[in-house]
Amino acid sequence: MTERTSPSLLPTDGQPAPCRILVVEDSPLNQMLVTAILAQAGHRADTAGNGLEAVMAAQAGGYDLILMDLSMPEMDGLTATRLLRELPGPAGRVPVVAMTADTDEADRVRCQNAGMNDHVAKPVDRAQLLETVEKWLRASEWRASASPDMSAGFGLCASAAPAAAGEVLDREVLAQLAQDLDAELLTDVLRQFVEETRERVARIAGETDRAVLTREAHTLKSTAGTFGASTLCSAARALEMACRASPAEREGSGTSDGDGSADTVERLRGEIPRLAGDAIAAYRAAGYPV
Numbered sequence: 001m002t003e004r005t006s007p008s009l010l011p012t013d014g015q016p017a018p019c020r021i022l023v024v025e026d027s028p029l030n031q032m033l034v035t036a037i038l039a040q041a042g043h044r045a046d047t048a049g050n051g052l053e054a055v056m057a058a059q060a061g062g063y064d065l066i067l068m069d070l071s072m073p074e075m076d077g078l079t080a081t082r083l084l085r086e087l088p089g090p091a092g093r094v095p096v097v098a099m100t101a102d103t104d105e106a107d108r109v110r111c112q113n114a115g116m117n118d119h120v121a122k123p124v125d126r127a128q129l130l131e132t133v134e135k136w137l138r139a140s141e142w143r144a145s146a147s148p149d150m151s152a153g154f155g156l157c158a159s160a161a162p163a164a165a166g167e168v169l170d171r172e173v174l175a176q177l178a179q180d181l182d183a184e185l186l187t188d189v190l191r192q193f194v195e196e197t198r199e200r201v202a203r204i205a206g207e208t209d210r211a212v213l214t215r216e217a218h219t220l221k222s223t224a225g226t227f228g229a230s231t232l233c234s235a236a237r238a239l240e241m242a243c244r245a246s247p248a249e250r251e252g253s254g255t256s257d258g259d260g261s262a263d264t265v266e267r268l269r270g271e272i273p274r275l276a277g278d279a280i281a282a283y284r285a286a287g288y289p290v
Helices: 028-040 051-059 077-085 089-093 105-114 126-138 171-180 183-206 210-226 230-244 247-251 262-285
Strands: 020-024 044-048 065-069 096-100 118-121
Touching: 020 028, 020 051, 028 044, 028 126, 028 183, 028 210, 044 051, 051 065, 051 077, 065 077, 065 126, 077 089, 077 096, 077 105, 096 105, 096 126, 118 126, 171 183, 183 210, 183 262, 210 230, 210 262, 230 262
Parallel strands: 020 044, 020 065, 065 096, 096 118
Antiparallel strands: none
16 A cells, blocks of 8 residues: 655635545556545545455544445455444544446445445546545535435446547547646656556456456456547447346347357457557557657
């Protein structure tokens, strides 16, 4: 677990004082982005790479808020939150906000049932993240609430519906990142994204285990959406959905390219390396030194 301490910043009128936040996320790239956003708002952020690390860190106390990814190795975010809620004293009552690229009602209910208080959708939107963080840092009533207050809607992956059909990069996402991050930091995180994506794509190309593919596709969907790689995000999302399909659905699809069929998974595994290469080339063409 690493700690990043922001410069001393005085909160503006109506803003909460700087607080200590635990960011639980297995992707170093997402850790970098979220902690940078929190630091700009004047907060201190520690990071944990999985749910087990998060529980151990929370036991020591001192956190005002926990941002919790759902899909992580060793221990997922739902399991970690259930264990957190069993901790005695203030450590067991710290607000937990899910960070998730899963968007349907069933996922919202799973988060609520695990004891989470709220959620922010991935790809991470700076305004939504800070608004949600500030809401829970201000709130005190949540401690007495038997039913956590969950947001009404789960947003879709930003790149599932790109600005123009077929665009490799979503220019609006990149423009927003340029506003949220200084130029040096944006270059650093884009390079980290490219490096992480190359490694992940290589694992997807060489992996056949459905559970591993689901996890890799899920993370790729999130990071590609965060950095505006539109077509790559959409393909990763399709691969995740195909891998999640039950055996009964695969057998009953009646077509070789039905969702969840072996042909669909293999086709997407073959397309993703090319789409990743297209995205990297597009970043370079746009002037990003990745």
